[in-house]
Amino acid sequence: MIEASPFQHGMWLTERLGIAGSAYRMPLPVVFDGPLDRAAMLRACAAMLIRHPILGCDFDEVDGVLQLRPDGGGHFDYSLVELAPQRHLLRFEAHHLVFDGTSKDILLRDLAKAYAGEQLAPLGFSEPEPGDVALAKHYWAARWREPQEVVLPGLSGQVRTARAGECFDFELAHVKFDVLFAALQALLTRYGNAEPVIAIDLGTRTPATQDAIGLYVNELPVFPGDDLRELYQVRRVPISQAVSGLSPRLAMAPVSISYRRRAPDVTFHGLSAAVDWMAFHGTARNALHVQMVDDGTTIQARLHFDPEAIARPYVEQIAQEYLGEISALADGVPYAGKVSHLAGPRREYPGPQTVHELVTQQAARTPETVAVTGTTGTLTYAELVASAGETAAALRERGIRPGDRVAVRMHRSPDLVAKLLGVWLAGAAYVPIDPDYPASRQSLLLSDAAPAALLTEAGIVQLPGGARNPEDLAYVIYTSGSTGRPKGVQVGHGSVVNLLHCLRDALGAGVWLATASYSFDMSVPELWLPLISGGTVVLAGEQETRDAEKLLKLIRGCAVTHVHVTPSTWQRLLEAGFDEPGVIAIAGAEALPQPLAKRLRGCSAQLWNLYGPTETTVWSTMARLDGATVTIGRPLPNTDLHVLDGQLRAVPIGIAGELCIGGRGLAHGYLDRPALNEERFVPTEWGRLYRTGDRVRLLADGQLEWIGRFDDQIKLRGYRIELGEIQSQLLDYPGVRAAAVVADPELTAYVVGPVEGLKEHLAQALPAYMVPSRFLSLAALPLTPNGKLDRSALAAAPVEQPAGTAFTGLAEQVYQVWSEVLGRSDIGADDSLFDLGGHSLTVTRISSRLRKRGLAVPLHVFFDHPTISGIVAAIEQP
Known part of the structure; x- marks a missing residue:
């Protein structure tokens, strides 16, 4: 019995943990053409077990010590198959415990000699030369840290255990390894990895073991700034011996590279031999492995990947961009690949360029059609315009002029819609003040907006007024501010008109349900798209908006054709029994979970997912969801989308970045907030853009995937965590209808549904540091008045630490x-x-x-x- 090397022990332990799959199987197929002597070839194969006895060894554990047992059955197999007359396939397969890349060269060299009749003396067992453990501990003490999860184009999940893998092959002319490695580092940096860590294979052979088959390689991580020459000095020590507490793993980093210069081709007497030096074991062991074999003139390259984590089109993109980085480094020029830009189709909408002109034009065509209906009454188009005209006249009598701001504080009713239209007819912009807001917030908004007048159910109150606006301003809607002070977003008529035309072309007119508070910009298409198209607005009352069953009754009773609400409201409607094959379902303002989308697709005529911030006029992208994937789609006409990094540089396709939006939907800016305007509305080489703060990536099919908010990305104990990824996994658990995750200070999950089994469910899909410490079940997640999740209302009780176990039993x-x-x-x-x-x-x-x-x-x-x-x-x- 011979004690196994530390490298063999580490690999054996990883296999025992059940995470290796077939990653350690090393196939070596050779196709021979010519008059092969089958008996001689099989004798030569058998001679390899004598020449290299390690191939016939098995491994036994004796009191926790791994030992090699000669003649134990071995980890080496071969087969010889006739493919056709004068053509044979000889296939070897060895376990990595007893075999490495250089062993392939040695095996074929000795096989050719044995096939020619040469008698080869047994080599015996050659142990790797031990390394300086103290030196390695000192080296890694200053460098080792857990590699961060890698960012790659299209990568949808990290690979932590062996999975069925695929590969993509390409070739390149011979270049030095330092260029190949530097190009891979540059590529990962370009993809947004601030500290790209790459694992590399380093040989541990010495002159005494240069002819021996066995495991003489050590995979070690290279951190940014590391000197490969220093790393080479500690290559003979497994990192698990130098870093305390390091758990066994298939790869030392999410991205790895193996490079070897193979021996010259071997000649078999009377035969031509074609060797597949790159034969794939069929397993992905990390996010991306780059395998390279250099014959001195050409480098064969292969990318190993998990197709469930990253689709083949993105792997092809990585290969192309890697080649581009190599060429750029060799030529001494910067590399510029494809980047994430999307431009919506350019369309002109002739005719009126303000919403009120479009509504009055429609009223002239369909004066007797019902325009708005609600619990307090109904208005035809003629009545709507007449009432609005009276409001406009009254405003003018009180000195309201084009460019003024007029606050509107009224409850939802057809008269409210007439008053908003009247403000526009007077040439002013409306500032919505929801009467259900606390009195202090109403006062704050009125003070900040400084309107020239206030419209209420009781009449018009003239106010001192503030600075005048551009004459095409449609409204000023306030959104929450990170500092606690709300921000007034100024949106022009041209932007609203563009939005309404785009949505009408895609969604059509009809009977639209209006549930949003008019202080929330989702109200804009609900109110005005039907009214420029001859449709009808059905205003939901306060009771309907709070009670999903009553809201569903309203939808059915009024034959509503379009329902445009948040995913949170859709969840409540589904629980109330929504199943309306004639209704177009439109979701927006929150992330649409895939399970919810699946249910909605099955009980509606169409399902659309819309995305956009208030600062770019309600919606900027839209996607009709027909398949399993949920995206936010493509840009609306006359809208430009750019996915940029922190320095406002375009990122490659498939890489996450900040969504920045330009085009006709861009707001004028924030009211009286010059510093904030400068921060969020930025000049770029593509023109003025709004920085959304949303993390997205452009997919290979040209659609946008919403990932989350930058402020939802946290760091916990050094790990970068996307709260949205945890929430998505929670929603995949049977019975969970809604979920939210907060970090205060530890991860806490709030779910609507059962919590039993959730921790185990997450542990199967997420690393331990992403599994919440606490799981709390709620009857419902708290929502804001606009129907969005109210994170500030989620309870955050302190985490209780379990008591230690006494030394008994x-x-x-x-x-x-x-x-x-x-x-x-x-x-x-x-x-x-x-x-x-x-x-x-x-x-x-x-x-x-x-x-x-x-x-x-x-x-x-x-x-x-x-x-x-x-x-x-x-x-x-x-």
């Missing part, structure tokens, strides 16, 4: 084993094994001794819960 037995193996007695119930000096070899020894006591503990538990209390809990778990 099972804990006493676990303690005794730890004490024996670690050689110390000062061990607490919640002390980390790795903080006490443990490592992967320690784990196998402890596991072995616990098994002798009849206590079976899965190896992964030692890394997931490396404390005595954690081990005890795992043993006691049924």
Whole structure:
């Protein structure tokens, strides 16, 4: 029995954890053309087991120590198949425990000699030369940190265990490895990785082992700024021996590269041989692995990837951009690839360029058609325009002139719509003040807006007024401000007209349900799109907006054709029994969860997902959702979208960045907020753009995927976490109807639905640092008056820490084993094994001794819960 090398032990432990799949299988197919002597070839193959006895070894664990057992069956197979006359396939497959890339060269070289009849002497076992562990510990103490999750085009999930993989092949002319590596670093940086970490394979062979088959390679991470020459000095020490508490893993970084200069082609007597040096084992072991084999003139390259995490079109893009970076580095010029820009179709809408002119024009065509109906009455188009005209005249009598601002504080009714139209007919812009707002907020908005008049149910109140606006201003709608002071967004008629024409072309007119407060910009298309198109507005009353069953009754009773509400409201409508095949369902203002979209598609005529901030006039993108994927679609006509990084540079396709919007929908800016205007409405090479603060990425099919808010991206214990990703996984759990996650200070999940089993569900899809500490069930998530999630209203109770486990019963037995193996007695119930000096070899020894006591503990538990209390809990778990 021979003790395995530390490299073999680490690989064996990873396999024992069940995360390797077929990642460590190394196939080597050779196709021979010519008169092959089958018996001689099989004898030559058998001779390889004598020449290299490690190929016939098995591995046994003895008291936690991994040992090689000769003649144990081995991890090496071969088969010879006749494909056609004079054509044969010889396929070798070896386990990485006994084989590496250079072993392929050695195997074929010795095979050719044996096939020619040469007698080859056995080489015996060649152990790797041990490294300087103290030097390695010093080296990694200053450098090691857990690599951040990688950013790649189109990457939808991180690969943490072996999965069925695919590959994409390409070739390039011979260049030095330092260029290949630097180009990969540059590419990852271009993709937005601030600290790109790349794992590389380093050979550990010495002159004494240059002819030996075996495992003589060590994968180590390279951090930004690392000197490869210094890393080379510690290549003979597995990083698990140098970094305490490092859990076994298939790859040392989310992106890895292996490069080797292969030996010259081998000649087989009387045969031509075609070797597949790049044969793929069919497993993706991380987000992206770059495999390269250099024959001195050409480099064969292959990208290994998980098709469930990243689609092939994005991998092809990565390959093209990698080649571009290599060429640019070789030529000494910067590389510019495709970037994320989307321009909506250019359309002109002749005719009136203000909303009130469009409404009065429509009223002339259909004067007797019902324009607006609600619980307090109904107005035809003729009555609507007549009432609005009276309001406009009254405003003019009080000195209101074009460009003035007029505040409107009224409850939802047909008369409200007439008053808003009257403000426009007077040439003024309306400022909505919801009467349900607290009195203090109403006063704050009136003070900030400084309107020239206030319209209420009781009449018109003349006010001192403020500075005049551009004459085409339609409204000033206030949105929440991060500082607590609301922001008044000034939107012009031209922007509103463009929006209404775009939506009418896509969605059509009809009977539109209006549920949004008119102080919320979702009210703009609900009120005015039908009224410029000959349709009808059905105003939901306060009771209907609060009671989904009553709202559904209103939809059915008024034969509503278009329902335009937030996903939160859609959830309530579905729970009330919404199933209306004749209704066009329109969602917006919040992220639309995929499970909710699936349900809506099945009970409506069409499902549309709209996106846009108030600052770009309600909606800027739209997507008709027919398949399983939820996107925010493409830009509206006359709208430009740009996905930019923090320096306002365009990012590559498939990479997340900030959505910046330009075009006709752009607002004039914030009222009397010059500093904020300068911050959010920025001049760029593409013109004036609004910075949304939303994280999106442009997909390969030209649609936009909404990822989340930049302010929803948090860092917890050094890890970058997207709260939206956790919420998405929560919504995938059966019975969960709504979910929200906050970090205050630890991750807490609030769900509408059951919490039992949620932690285990998330643990299967997310890393441990993304699994919330607490799960709280609520009857409903709190909403703002506009129907959006009210995060500030979510309770944030302090997290209770579990008490430690006393050393009695099972804990006493676990303690005794730890004490024996670690050689110390000062061990607490919640002390980390790795903080006490443990490592992967320690784990196998402890596991072995616990098994002798009849206590079976899965190896992964030692890394997931490396404390005595954690081990005890795992043993006691049924």
